Amino acid sequence: MSTRRRVSATRLRLHAALAITCGLALLRLAATADAQPADPLPSWNDGPAKKAITEFVARVTTESEPEFVPVPRRIATFDNDGTLWSEQPIYFQFAFAMDRVRALAPKHPEWKSKQPFKGVLEGDMKAVAAAGEKGLVEMLAATHAGMTTEEFNRIVTDWLAQARHPRFQRPYTELVYQPMLELLAYLRANGFKTFIVSGGGVEFMRAFAERVYGIPPEQVVGSTGEAKYELRGGQPVLVKLPKVNHVDDGPGKPVGINRFIGRRPVLAFGNSDGDLQMLQWTAAGSGPRFAGLVRHTDAAREWAYDRQSHVGRLDKALDEANARGWTVVDMKTDWKRVFPFE
Amino acid sequence: MSTRRRVSATRLRLHAALAITCGLALLRLAATADAQPADPLPSWNDGPAKKAITEFVARVTTESEPEFVPVPRRIATFDNDGTLWSEQPIYFQFAFAMDRVRALAPKHPEWKSKQPFKGVLEGDMKAVAAAGEKGLVEMLAATHAGMTTEEFNRIVTDWLAQARHPRFQRPYTELVYQPMLELLAYLRANGFKTFIVSGGGVEFMRAFAERVYGIPPEQVVGSTGEAKYELRGGQPVLVKLPKVNHVDDGPGKPVGINRFIGRRPVLAFGNSDGDLQMLQWTAAGSGPRFAGLVRHTDAAREWAYDRQSHVGRLDKALDEANARGWTVVDMKTDWKRVFPFE
Numbered sequence: 129m130s131t132r133r134r135v136s137a138t139r140l141r142l143h144a145a146l147a148i149t150c151g152l153a154l155l156r157l158a159a160t161a162d163a164q165p166a167d168p169l170p171s172w173n174d175g176p177a178k179k180a181i182t183e184f185v186a187r188v189t190t191e192s193e194p195e196f197v198p199v200p201r202r203i204a205t206f207d208n209d210g211t212l213w214s215e216q217p218i219y220f221q222f223a224f225a226m227d228r229v230r231a232l233a234p235k236h237p238e239w240k241s242k243q244p245f246k247g248v249l250e251g252d253m254k255a256v257a258a259a260g261e262k263g264l265v266e267m268l269a270a271t272h273a274g275m276t277t278e279e280f281n282r283i284v285t286d287w288l289a290q291a292r293h294p295r296f297q298r299p300y301t302e303l304v305y306q307p308m309l310e311l312l313a314y315l316r317a318n319g320f321k322t323f324i325v326s327g328g329g330v331e332f333m334r335a336f337a338e339r340v341y342g343i344p345p346e347q348v349v350g351s352t353g354e355a356k357y358e359l360r361g362g363q364p365v366l367v368k369l370p371k372v373n374h375v376d377d378g379p380g381k382p383v384g385i386n387r388f389i390g391r392r393p394v395l396a397f398g399n400s401d402g403d404l405q406m407l408q409w410t411a412a413g414s415g416p417r418f419a420g421l422v423r424h425t426d427a428a429r430e431w432a433y434d435r436q437s438h439v440g441r442l443d444k445a446l447d448e449a450n451a452r453g454w455t456v457v458d459m460k461t462d463w464k465r466v467f468p469f470e
Numbered sequence: 471m472s473t474r475r476r477v478s479a480t481r482l483r484l485h486a487a488l489a490i491t492c493g494l495a496l497l498r499l500a501a502t503a504d505a506q507p508a509d510p511l512p513s514w515n516d517g518p519a520k521k522a523i524t525e526f527v528a529r530v531t532t533e534s535e536p537e538f539v540p541v542p543r544r545i546a547t548f549d550n551d552g553t554l555w556s557e558q559p560i561y562f563q564f565a566f567a568m569d570r571v572r573a574l575a576p577k578h579p580e581w582k583s584k585q586p587f588k589g590v591l592e593g594d595m596k597a598v599a600a601a602g603e604k605g606l607v608e609m610l611a612a613t614h615a616g617m618t619t620e621e622f623n624r625i626v627t628d629w630l631a632q633a634r635h636p637r638f639q640r641p642y643t644e645l646v647y648q649p650m651l652e653l654l655a656y657l658r659a660n661g662f663k664t665f666i667v668s669g670g671g672v673e674f675m676r677a678f679a680e681r682v683y684g685i686p687p688e689q690v691v692g693s694t695g696e697a698k699y700e701l702r703g704g705q706p707v708l709v710k711l712p713k714v715n716h717v718d719d720g721p722g723k724p725v726g727i728n729r730f731i732g733r734r735p736v737l738a739f740g741n742s743d744g745d746l747q748m749l750q751w752t753a754a755g756s757g758p759r760f761a762g763l764v765r766h767t768d769a770a771r772e773w774a775y776d777r778q779s780h781v782g783r784l785d786k787a788l789d790e791a792n793a794r795g796w797t798v799v800d801m802k803t804d805w806k807r808v809f810p811f812e
Contacts (some may be wrong), residue, residue: 200686277728321688334732344542345732347661347688352729357747359719364750366728373715373729379699385692386619386708387715387731390676405699409704429772 168314171307171465177420178462180455181311181384188394189318195416201317203393205349205385205406207261208310208326208333210399210440211422212305212341216431218292218439221332224287226256227447228271234353236270243269269370272329273353276365281340284335298469301340305422306468308397312341320395325349325385327377327402349388351448352375381406394418404445419454510656513649513807519762521803523653523796530736531660537758541661545735546702547691547727547748548654550668550675552741552782553764554683556645558773559636560781563674564701566629568598570613578612587612587725615695618707626677641810647764648810649799650739654683662737667691667727669744671720673710689708693729709753723748736760746787749796761796763787768802771812 129305162400172178188197209215229239229248232289243265247255256263293300312322324333324343337343354371357364376384382405385393395418396403396410407419423442434442449456459466462463486582514520528537534783551557571581571590581587586605598605610802614622635642654664662684666675671694679685696713699706710722718726724747727735740751749761763786776784789799801808 200680203688240676323688330729330732338542346545346730348732355725355728355749357724363595364724364747364754366724366751382699382706382708386697387672388688390672390690405706407710408701409699412706428706 137166152395153396159428169307170308170461171310173462173464175462176455177455181314181418181420184395184416185245185315185318186417188416197416201394202315202318202320203389204315204320204322204379204395204397205323205325205389205393206308206396206411207398207400207403207406208328208350211397212304212308212312212324213300214293214305214430219328220293220300220303221328223291224284224301224332225267225271227287227291228283229435230265233269245299248270259283265372268329272332273370275366276367277331278365278407280331280368284332287337289376296467299337302469304340305463306465306470308465309341310420310467311397312343315395316342321347323347323349323389323393323404325376325381325396327351327375327380329353330376332415347463349376351380377402379405384410386410396420397422398443398445399424400440401445402440404448408448410469411452411454419452420450421449421454422457423459425458425467427462430459432460483569491790492536507768511546511649511652511658513652513805514804515804517804519799519802520795523656523760523762526737527657527660527667528756530758534581542658543733543736544657544662545665545731545733546657546662546737546739547665547667547731547735547752548650549740549742549745549748550666550670550692550767553648553745553762554650554654554666555642556635556647556772557782558775562635562642562645562671565633565642566674567609567613569629569633571578571609571627574612574676592641614674615710618709619673619697620707622673622710623677626710630678643678644811645809646682647805648807648812649694649805650764651668651683651810654685654737657737658684665688665691665731665735667718667723667738667748669696669717669722672718691718691726693722719744721747724751727751739760739764742782742784743787745784747791749787750790753796755793761791761794762799763796764793764799765798765801768805768808772801773810774802 147300168239169178169182187193187195188202189197206212209219213220216282226248229245232238233235233249236245236271239249242268244259244305245255247259270295275283288301290300293303295302315322322342322343324337324347326333326349330348333374334345334348338345352373354369354373355366356369358367373378374384381403386431393410394413394416397420398407399422411417411419421442423446424431424440426432429436433440434446446456511520511524522748529535529537532538532542548554551561555562568590571587575581575591578587581591586598586601586609589595589601616623629640630643633642634640634710635645638645657664666679666683666685666689668675668691670692672690673789675690675692676687679690694715696711696715697708698711700709716722716726723745734755735752736755736758739762740747740749741764753759753761763784765788766773766782768774775782776788789797
């Protein structure tokens with residue numbers, strides 16, 4: 129027997145063994161086929177919200193159903209702040225910006241007498257708020273521009289590792305909603321591509337979205353700034369400029385979805401009036417569509433706020449959800465568990 | 471025997487049959503396992519370009535190799551005009567814009583005396599060129615804005631179905647390069663996510679990229695315009711505005727890659743100086759990187775042009791490719807076949 133023949137014979141035996149193993153595996157599968165499948169959403173209480181989600185997914189993923197949606201069109205978009213993680217007492221990216229102002233203050237003596245920087249350094253939140261949108265833009269420019277994209281990524285990563293949320297004394301990335309993590313995984317297991325569509329800065333979110341949500345950078349849509357391509361000592365860098373390119377909030381969300389994704393979502397989840405247009409845009413598509421809102425109703429485990437809140441106000445979108453029969457998730461009654469650490 | 475038991479027994483028999491089928495399939499697989507695998511790039515001649523590509527892919531996809539790249543980081547970006555399809559005698563999107571000017575002319579009597587519209591209507595390409603960038607922007611505004619995104623998609627789709635390329639008398643979408651289609655499929659089969667990164671309008675390209683290249687809308691990066699969200703009779707629409715948001719060409723390509731993808735490609739392909747910065751940005755990443763250029767050297771089957779061309783000039787990028795050892799694909803010698811219809 130030649131070496132080549134011997135190898136072939138061994139390979140054939142190997143494949144025969146594989147065939148038997150495969151057969152046994154299928155028999156075992158058959159034996160357990162009657163067992164109940166594990167609940168893919170264990171942190172959701174049984175109720176109308178969970179039912180609406182699972183029934184929708186069953187409808188659009190069953191080929192014999194009239195509302196079947198082919199895999200490439202299974203686009204699901206999620207707001208981030210207040211929908212995938214908390215947003216109180218202030219947006220976490222704003223907490224980052226304030227920490228950066230404190231860290232950079234020694235290099236900016238002029239900030240001691242200039243709002244909103246002065247307010248940040250003195251802990252005077254009223255003064256910060258009084259500086260309004262103009263002040264906010266100045267603060268974002270001072271903390272989110274003037275460095276390369278790689279430097280910014282490092283700064284955010286370092287901050288996320290050491291900063292602690294004032295109420296929970298945990299890293300901000302632990303304040304993600306366990307039921308929404310399960311929902312993201314459940315959708316992906318059913319052929320959906322999951323996207324973030326958020327007013328937050330795209331580069332801020334990309335620093336943790338893959339690790340925390342399983343959402344890769346190319347599936348994060350957010351507010352964007354201008355950048356400049358430069359060669360530094362022969363090495364190309366992208367320098368972040370203090371100029372806004374796109375505000376991905378409110379009517380900017382459908383614009384961002386169209387620009388980045390180019391396909392209308394079949395499912396979208398938000399939690400505030402800033403998500404209203406994304407939900408309208410999603411719901412108005414032809415065929416089956418799912419529009420959902422997370423409603424913050426649980427002051428004990430998280431926060432309770434909606435119509436009057438400054439951060440994440442849910443007012444018009446709640447009216448429209450009620451009028452159109454969108455799914456409103458009541459955090460207190462629909463979620464068995466809020467955070468993974470509970 | 472109860473009905474339930476009978477069903478279970480039937481199911482068990484079914485699964486046993488499946489197990490046997492599965493086993494037979496594996497045995498058949500074993501019998502053919504020694505056969506040479508089919509060439510994934512049959513339209514590429516054996517030569518340095520094909521070798522560079524296949525060796526690179528082998529290196530970054532073999533787990534035991536020091537240069538192994540995990541699947542999520544396997545980002546490949548391709549220019550479109552001149553890299554995936556032809557760009558002569560004018561960019562195909564420009565041919566579209568001129569056809570639109572002709573179609574819309576009855577509604578715009580003022581165009582008879584206004585450049586560059588007059589030039590288009592009279593077939594005076596010198597006058598069109600003389601109107602310069604300002605004229606081009608006006609023409610793009612007149613033909614690419616003022617309608618909803620869905621209307622625009624329909625207009626482009628209809629145009630692609632009926633327009634014919636002046637030299638080949640075929641739909642423009644047939645002037646795609648067979649070797650590049652094979653390369654895209656080969657990369658995807660090896661775990662790469664393939665993106666277009668082009669100076670072309672993102673919505674123009676999305677009208678055919680999925681059907682023609684297998685690249686879904688969310689993986690098309692291009693030049694973008696502003697859009698406005700509106701409710702029309704309660705129905706949300708996105709109206710395209712005559713205002714540029716991003717020019718995805720030259721230094722705009724790394725900016726676009728960063729904004730849309732958020733990850734540096736490990737492989738990039740272009741064909742002109744407009745791709746230089748994308749190739750620099752790709753090549754400068756840590757770990758294994760592949761930078762490639764398609765060089766148009768075949769006047770008989772396609773076109774021959776590089777350093778002096780107005781469309782798709784390849785000059786500085788060719789010098790840099792030679793200096794840095796990037797892969798230059800010579801269309802004439804490296805491609806067995808250029809178009810699928812050959």
